[in-house]
Amino acid sequence: xxxxxxSLAVYLMADDDAPDLAxxxxxxxxTVIELGIPYSDPLADGTTIQRAAQAALDRGITPARAxxxxxxxxxxxxxxxxxxxxxxxxxxxxxxxxxxxxxAAGAEGLIVADVPxxxxxxxxxxxxxxxxxxxxxxxxxSRPERIRAAAEASEGFVYLVASVGVxxxxxxxxxxxxxxxxxxxxxxxxxxxxxxxxxxxxxHVRGLVAAGADGAIVGSAAIDAVERGGPEALEELVRDLAAxxxx
Amino acid sequence: xxxxxxRAEGTAADAYPPDALGRFGDFGGRFVPETVMAALDELxxxxxxxxxxxxxxxxxxxxxxxxxxxxxxxxxAERLTEDLGGARLWxxxxxxxxxGAHKVNNALGQALIARRLGKRRIVAETxxxxxxxxxxxxxxxxxxxxxxxxxxxxMRRQRPNVVRMRMLGAEVVPVTNGAGTxxxxxxxxxxxxxxxxxxxxxxxxxxxxxHPYPYLVRRLQAVIGEExxxxxxxxxxxxxxxxxxxxxxxSNAIGIxxxxxxxxxxxxxxxxxxxxxxxxxxxxxxxGRVSILHGSRSFVLCDDDGQVVETHSISAGLDxxxxxxxxxxxxxxxxxxxxxxxxxxxxxxxxxxxxxxGIIPALESSHALVIAERxxxxxxxxxxxxxxxxxRGDKDVDQIAARxxxx
Numbered sequence: 001x002x003x004x005x006x007s008l009a010v011y012l013m014a015d016d017d018a019p020d021l022a023x024x025x026x027x028x029x030x031t032v033i034e035l036g037i038p039y040s041d042p043l044a045d046g047t048t049i050q051r052a053a054q055a056a057l058d059r060g061i062t063p064a065r066a067x068x069x070x071x072x073x074x075x076x077x078x079x080x081x082x083x084x085x086x087x088x089x090x091x092x093x094x095x096x097x098x099x100x101x102x103x104a105a106g107a108e109g110l111i112v113a114d115v116p117x118x119x120x121x122x123x124x125x126x127x128x129x130x131x132x133x134x135x136x137x138x139x140x141x142s143r144p145e146r147i148r149a150a151a152e153a154s155e156g157f158v159y160l161v162a163s164v165g166v167x168x169x170x171x172x173x174x175x176x177x178x179x180x181x182x183x184x185x186x187x188x189x190x191x192x193x194x195x196x197x198x199x200x201x202x203x204h205v206r207g208l209v210a211a212g213a214d215g216a217i218v219g220s221a222a223i224d225a226v227e228r229g230g231p232e233a234l235e236e237l238v239r240d241l242a243a244x245x246x247x
Numbered sequence: 248x249x250x251x252x253x254r255a256e257g258t259a260a261d262a263y264p265p266d267a268l269g270r271f272g273d274f275g276g277r278f279v280p281e282t283v284m285a286a287l288d289e290l291x292x293x294x295x296x297x298x299x300x301x302x303x304x305x306x307x308x309x310x311x312x313x314x315x316x317x318x319x320x321x322x323x324a325e326r327l328t329e330d331l332g333g334a335r336l337w338x339x340x341x342x343x344x345x346x347g348a349h350k351v352n353n354a355l356g357q358a359l360i361a362r363r364l365g366k367r368r369i370v371a372e373t374x375x376x377x378x379x380x381x382x383x384x385x386x387x388x389x390x391x392x393x394x395x396x397x398x399x400x401x402m403r404r405q406r407p408n409v410v411r412m413r414m415l416g417a418e419v420v421p422v423t424n425g426a427g428t429x430x431x432x433x434x435x436x437x438x439x440x441x442x443x444x445x446x447x448x449x450x451x452x453x454x455x456x457x458h459p460y461p462y463l464v465r466r467l468q469a470v471i472g473e474e475x476x477x478x479x480x481x482x483x484x485x486x487x488x489x490x491x492x493x494x495x496x497x498s499n500a501i502g503i504x505x506x507x508x509x510x511x512x513x514x515x516x517x518x519x520x521x522x523x524x525x526x527x528x529x530x531x532x533x534x535g536r537v538s539i540l541h542g543s544r545s546f547v548l549c550d551d552d553g554q555v556v557e558t559h560s561i562s563a564g565l566d567x568x569x570x571x572x573x574x575x576x577x578x579x580x581x582x583x584x585x586x587x588x589x590x591x592x593x594x595x596x597x598x599x600x601x602x603x604x605g606i607i608p609a610l611e612s613s614h615a616l617v618i619a620e621r622x623x624x625x626x627x628x629x630x631x632x633x634x635x636x637x638x639r640g641d642k643d644v645d646q647i648a649a650r651x652x653x654x
Binding site for chain 1: 268276277278279280281282283284285286288424425430434437438441442443444445537538539540541542547549550551552553554555
């Protein structure tokens with residue numbers, strides 16, 4: 001996966017409107033699209049993404065349907081696509097089949113929020129065989145040796161968790177982010193480092209980039225924008241955040 | 248009959264540990280967001296240090312005796328035995344433990360470990376409210392802040408325990424997600440823990456969750472089986488033919504089973520909530536598939552895609568779509584068997600124990616009684632059946648009265 005530097009990744013929930021929203025996000029300056037595949041019990045997610053996931057499930061979005069939506073997005077935008085989901089969904093589908101079908105639908109990377117490196121053996125093999133980059137997470141609470149291991153194991157980009165907690169828009173990011181970025185950046189070599197969890201403002205993006213990150217990931221704030229004003233509001237938010245990359 | 252094995256000591260509480268990745272066979276592990284991985288490492292280290300420290304054992308033993316009231320009695324249910332005309336039924340009376348259920352054994356041990364970790368804030372989930380009350384109780388005793396997540400539906404059906412938790416100084420947070428039951432309470436308790444992991448200990452109430460929780464909870468609950476095994480040898484002069492306990496997440500069952508694990512002549516029988524006896528139930532082991540829920544791999548009631556499905560049980564404490572990973576391993580190895588008992592069957596067993604023995608059992612424990620009675624009949628008069636009477640039913644009286652139009 002070739003993630004440009006600097007980059008703004010935008011998370012959308014796999015739902016019928018996701019292809020339109022992906023176009024709007026890319027129009028606004030998104031360089032990566034993360035597509036959430038809804039799971040009934042998303043432990044790493046705050047209320048915004050929980051609600052979006054439940055709404056998608058209520059509309060009958062299965063993992064197979066989510067991959068169809070991914071394929072449609074792939075036909076409409078020209079940025080790397082990264083499904084994000086949970087271990088139960090990938091295992092329910094079967095790791096090999098999931099990675100193969102996701103790759104066929106246009107996925108270049110994969111994030112599984114509750115599968116840390118220790119548990120990712122089969123998934124790693126399946127992703128490698130399918131040519132999908134498995135992206136690991138580092139957090140402010142991670143010890144340096146874990147940060148190094150995750151950064152080295154990550155392909156595509158390293159997902160730097162910029163807030164202690166679940167996903168959700170916040171006023172400010174964790175005050176240790178600069179230090180975490182420095183440690184991760186050093187261990188990641190050529191792999192880009194993108195910070196997410198809590199990112200909702202241009203100054204968050206600016207702060208991450210100033211600390212040495214290669215960009216940011218926006219999820220809950222993007223979903224909030226869609227709920228507020230559809231694709232137009234999303235595009236506006238993304239344009240504002242993307243401006244933070246080069247401030 | 249199990250005359251072949253009357254070893255004085257049962258299986259040690261720490262025997263059959265999980266592997267380095269926290270797995271019991273194919274089950275267990277750590278399926279959690281990265282943010283809490285460090286906290287799990289710290290907890291694992293603190294657990295090892297605590298169990299190697301004589302002071303920890305001394306304090307735990309003193310509190311078990313003077314605060315919880317251990318050992319709890321082993322009670323021969325003579326009239327129930329006579330009524331059934333089968334094997335002798337022995338009840339391990341966890342209902343007589345302080346706070347009214349076995350949950351306090353685990354809450355006490357984890358509170359002592361939280362103190363060693365320097366964590367002053369405790370977050371917990373509760374279904375029937377017994378674990379919430381136990382958590383609120385030990386937090387009051389040790390001066391810790393308690394935040395208990397409880398589903399709205401459970402708050403309604405187990406209201407007396409909500410009142411008790413608040414009296415003890417705990418904050419009870421209503422959970423409105425999903426069906427508002429135990430699964431949803433776990434989700435929100437874990438999310439709170441992820442957000443506050445640096446000053447907060449997650450005091451899980453059952454033998455589930457990410458490693459090391461299932462092993463830790465088993466070690467803390469094994470006291471039930473250790474006492475019961477010695478009491479059986481003393482009183483009955485033999486080991487029981489079967490040990491029967493209810494299984495939601497599985498903490499009381501693993502606690503009473505484990506010390507009997509090497510006693511080949513003793514059947515280990517877990518009883519899951521059969522709900523309406525048809526499609527609506529909470530039988531993860533009897534009707535689930537292998538998946539990931541709440542941090543570990545085990546049997547889960549989910550659909551083909553891995554989405555967790557709604558469960559039903561009259562008993563809030565058993566109304567859970569997952570189960571502790573060690574039970575999954577015991578099922579897979581054949582060492583334990585898991586059977587369902589329906590809501591209606593549990594209510595019949597509930598009434599029988601009330602009327603014949605003067606004991607009001609928890610609805611959870613009533614499920615164990617259903618199968619224990621069946622096994623006792625099948626065994627005939629020369630047998631012995633040990634039942635984990637995991638809790639008392641005071642919390643259930645309003646719910647049962649309302650159901651019978653007797654409110």
